[in-house]
Amino acid sequence: xxxxxxxxxxxxxxxxxxxxxxxxxxxxxxxSGSLYSIILQIVKSPEIAGDVLQEVFINIxxxxxxxxxxxxxxxxxxxxxxRNASIDMLRSKGYINNQKNQEITDNVYGSDQVTQTNIDGxxxxxxxxxxxxxxxxxxxxxxxxxxxxxxIAQIEDIPxxxxxTRIRNALLQLRVYLK
Amino acid sequence: MNPQEYILxxxxxxxxxxxxxxxDSAEFERMCDAHHEVRAARNAFxxxxxxxxxxxxxxxxRVLKSRIFSEIGMEKDKQPPGIIAxxxxxIPRKGFAxxxxxxxxxxxxxxxxxxxxxxxxxxxxxxxxKELIATQTQIAGANQVMQTKLETYxxxxxxxxxxxxxxxxxxxxPASPAPSSMATVYWNTESKEVYLLVNQLPMPVPDKQYQLxxxxxxxxxxxxxxxxxxxxxxxxxxxxxxxxxxxxxxxxKGGSTTPTMDAMYVMGKVTG
Numbered sequence: 251x252x253x254x255x256x257x258x259x260x261x262x263x264x265x266x267x268x269x270x271x272x273x274x275x276x277x278x279x280x281x282s283g284s285l286y287s288i289i290l291q292i293v294k295s296p297e298i299a300g301d302v303l304q305e306v307f308i309n310i311x312x313x314x315x316x317x318x319x320x321x322x323x324x325x326x327x328x329x330x331x332x333r334n335a336s337i338d339m340l341r342s343k344g345y346i347n348n349q350k351n352q353e354i355t356d357n358v359y360g361s362d363q364v365t366q367t368n369i370d371g372x373x374x375x376x377x378x379x380x381x382x383x384x385x386x387x388x389x390x391x392x393x394x395x396x397x398x399x400x401x402i403a404q405i406e407d408i409p410x411x412x413x414x415t416r417i418r419n420a421l422l423q424l425r426v427y428l429k
Numbered sequence: 430m431n432p433q434e435y436i437l438x439x440x441x442x443x444x445x446x447x448x449x450x451x452x453d454s455a456e457f458e459r460m461c462d463a464h465h466e467v468r469a470a471r472n473a474f475x476x477x478x479x480x481x482x483x484x485x486x487x488x489x490x491r492v493l494k495s496r497i498f499s500e501i502g503m504e505k506d507k508q509p510p511g512i513i514a515x516x517x518x519x520i521p522r523k524g525f526a527x528x529x530x531x532x533x534x535x536x537x538x539x540x541x542x543x544x545x546x547x548x549x550x551x552x553x554x555x556x557x558x559k560e561l562i563a564t565q566t567q568i569a570g571a572n573q574v575m576q577t578k579l580e581t582y583x584x585x586x587x588x589x590x591x592x593x594x595x596x597x598x599x600x601x602x603p604a605s606p607a608p609s610s611m612a613t614v615y616w617n618t619e620s621k622e623v624y625l626l627v628n629q630l631p632m633p634v635p636d637k638q639y640q641l642x643x644x645x646x647x648x649x650x651x652x653x654x655x656x657x658x659x660x661x662x663x664x665x666x667x668x669x670x671x672x673x674x675x676x677x678x679x680x681x682k683g684g685s686t687t688p689t690m691d692a693m694y695v696m697g698k699v700t701g
Contacts, residue, residue: 269505271498274498274501275494275498278494278497280483281483282489282493282494283486283487283488283489284482284483284484284485284486286486286487286488286489287482287485287486287487288482290487296490299489300489300490300493303489303493304493304496304497304500307497308497308500308501308504311497311501311504312504320461321458321461322445322471322475323472323475323476323479325475325478325479325482325483326445326475326478326479329447329478329482330446330447333446333447334447392448393446393448398450399450417439417443417448418438418439418443419439421439421442421443421446421448422437422439422442424442425441425442425474425477428474428477428478428480428481
């Protein structure tokens with residue numbers, strides 16, 4: 251299943267919708283690395299990130315029929331599937347229990363660097379570093395933890411309006427940063 | 430809000446990154462349909478994100494690709510593509526788990542069959558056991574009957590062998606209602622106990638009983654009444670210290686104080 255061919259986005263979507271293995275292979279080769287890095291930034295553990303990535307690609311393959319190019323680019327669609335799957339994983343019982351065990355282990359051995367891959371300096375993390383601390387916390391809670399604005403207002407004990415404003419400003423900065 | 434203001438409200442970024450609420454998203458999609466500027470702004474931001482993230486790769490574990498392809502390969506074999514698109518996003522079991530599940534099922538089935546077999550065997554054993562118990566009870570019962578009979582015969586033999594036993598034969602009288610009758614008294618000369626052996630007597634009618642008499646100094650003395658059911662065995666009656674003769678008469682049930690002479694069946698004199 252070599253994916254030497256190159257596709258325009260439109261052709262790729264057409265090929266994927268007709269369940270073309272070669273197109274799917276191309277999709278994996280081109281996007282798995284980026285999606286994996288986003289997943290890893292959310293779930294932290296490489297092992298879990300691998301499981302999530304597998305789930306994500308199987309879901310992409312299954313749900314490609316429901317992808318609507320009018321609503322956004324293919325990458326955006328896949329990015330959101332990845333982020334949602336990662337956040338679902340964060341909230342799963344298995345993950346929470348694992349984290350508790352991890353915390354105990356970390357407390358015992360006094361280190362939290364052992365199991366977490368160093369993801370500083372990539373993607374969103376790099377952008378987050380440029381934000382003001384009060385904005386950064388909110389973006390982390392919203393994007394990497396999946397909390398709603400209301401939940402963040404409760405967690406941080408700040409008015410909902412402030413949460414919205416800070417997130418909005420941070421997102422507008424993101425646009426500038428990405429230029 | 431005009432499209433330009435709307436674009437700068439942060440909704441484009443929220444929507445693309447999946448941070449917008451469902452209501453805001455729905456509104457954004459309406460705005461995209463209505464205003465090409467909004468759509469263009471969305472597309473521009475999407476490209477920015479994509480360009481930025483597409484170069485930020487971390488290599489996932491190498492085995493993942495083949496794992497994913499083997500799974501979608503299996504799904505392809507199962508269902509036509511049109512249906513798959515609408516199936517809920519379940520995470521399929523990994524290969525090993527399938528084998529474990531299949532193996533468990535086989536083991537369960539095997540266990541069920543084994544249990545059925547063992548249950549059948551158990552039921553058979555129970556039936557056999559009950560049969561054996563019944564047979565055993567039957568044998569034990571028969572054995573007891575034999576024991577009792579044997580004891581009776583041993584006692585009888587003991588009496589006959591006893592050298593102190595005087596034997597008084599009582600043949601049927603010529604005037605007896607049954608002249609061929611015969612009975613024998615075994616009289617222990619030392620303990621004076623009297624045992625009767627009925628050799629032959631007709632069965633009495635239900636309201637009558639035979640009675641044995643000893644003739645002492647010419648007078649009849651009651652030795653006791655007896656039934657005929659104890660066939661071929663010695664009947665122990667009263668102790669008689671002295672007698673010249675013994676006789677049996679048929680009397681009313683319960684016996685009489687004096688013998689009915691015309692109902693005398695047998696009589697024998699004591700010799701010596």
